Amino acid sequence: MAARIGHDRNDDGVLPSSVSGGPHGVGDPDDRTLRKVEREIMIPLKMKEKAKVLKCPDEVKDFGECARCQGVMMPFKCRKEAASLKLCLASAYQDPTFVELCTQEYLDERTEYRRTGIKRKEKKTVS
Numbered sequence: 858m859a860a861r862i863g864h865d866r867n868d869d870g871v872l873p874s875s876v877s878g879g880p881h882g883v884g885d886p887d888d889r890t891l892r893k894v895e896r897e898i899m900i901p902l903k904m905k906e907k908a909k910v911l912k913c914p915d916e917v918k919d920f921g922e923c924a925r926c927q928g929v930m931m932p933f934k935c936r937k938e939a940a941s942l943k944l945c946l947a948s949a950y951q952d953p954t955f956v957e958l959c960t961q962e963y964l965d966e967r968t969e970y971r972r973t974g975i976k977r978k979e980k981k982t983v984s
Contacts, residue, residue, distance in 0.1 A: 886971040889964055904950060904959045912955070913945035 891900075909917045920942045923935040949955055966977050 884967075884971045886968045888971075889968075891960075891964075895963070895967075900956075900960055900963050901950075903963050904956065905946070907959055907962075908946050908949035908955070912949040912952075913942060916942040916945045 916938070920935060920938040923938045924931045927934040970976055
């Protein structure tokens with residue numbers, strides 16, 4: 858049998874051990890490195906969720922009320938509220954401490970998932 862080149866695993870898996878190792882086969886719980894999809898998609902989603910609640914609750918409420926009142930005319934009638942919300946969210950995304958907070962929170966949740974095998978939303982319903 859030919860030697861395998863470029864693999865860092867001893868078994869027949871195709872994923873590196875940092876992604877498929879750990880007690881539940883979902884990755885090493887102690888690995889704190891971020892993959893590209895986590896950096897560019899998962900963490901920004903977390904930032905958006907948290908920013909709407911922590912940084913811009915008034916803007917979200919104002920935009921929601923305007924949208925509810927205007928119905929199909931919302932894109933035209935709620936431009937001021939939409940611009941205000943967009944500006945607030947953009948300032949939150951540029952705050953380095955907020956970005957770091959969201960990154961650390963994401964990494965902690967990922968570590969817990971890799972350690973237990975239970976997703977955050979499943980854990981809330983199980984408890």
